Amino acid sequence: MAKETYQAIQAQIKRLQDKADTLRAKQRQPIIASIVRSLDEYSITLDEIKAAQTKGVSVRKSPGRPAGKAAAAPKPARQVAPKYRHPDTGDTWTGRGKAPRWLAAAEAQGATRDSFLIK
Incomplete structure (x- = not known):
């Protein structure tokens, strides 16, 4: 078995990274198409997506929650008395x-x- 050099390994890494990037691009296309269909189907705007992404909350009213009500804050951990x-x-x-x-x-x-x- 021939001794591998650093340059040979780096070249192999580059080839594999290029192959991974190509595969990732191919896998992304159907996902993007699905997202675009969902955006159209539910009339979601890019501004709503950006707002939800930056704030981590939905900008539309949820059907199950009254308008103006925020999600309940998680309860703090209860202190337990020493035993x-x-x-x-x-x-x-x-x-x-x-x-x-x-x-x-x-x-x-x-x-x-x-x-x-x-x-």
């Missing part, structure tokens, strides 16, 4: 997710999880 506390350091853990290292180490030494419960 376990390390007696020496005061570190706490809610009991959700992976157990903290201090608790895992204590359990490895024979302590029970219940001994760290906050009462």
Whole structure:
């Protein structure tokens, strides 16, 4: 097997990139035609598309939502009260997710999880 050179590999990359670009252009044509048909079918203007793309929202009224109402903002994550506390350091853990290292180490030494419960 002949030793490949950097220039040969770069030439191969260029050929493959050109081939990929050509294939991508061929695949785009039916998609563009479909989009144009949908634009015509639903009477969507380019200004509406640009506004939706830049703002991330629809400029037309949705049939299911009253005019002037914005989408509900996502609720902030709920704070959960700690359930376990390390007696020496005061570190706490809610009991959700992976157990903290201090608790895992204590359990490895024979302590029970219940001994760290906050009462």
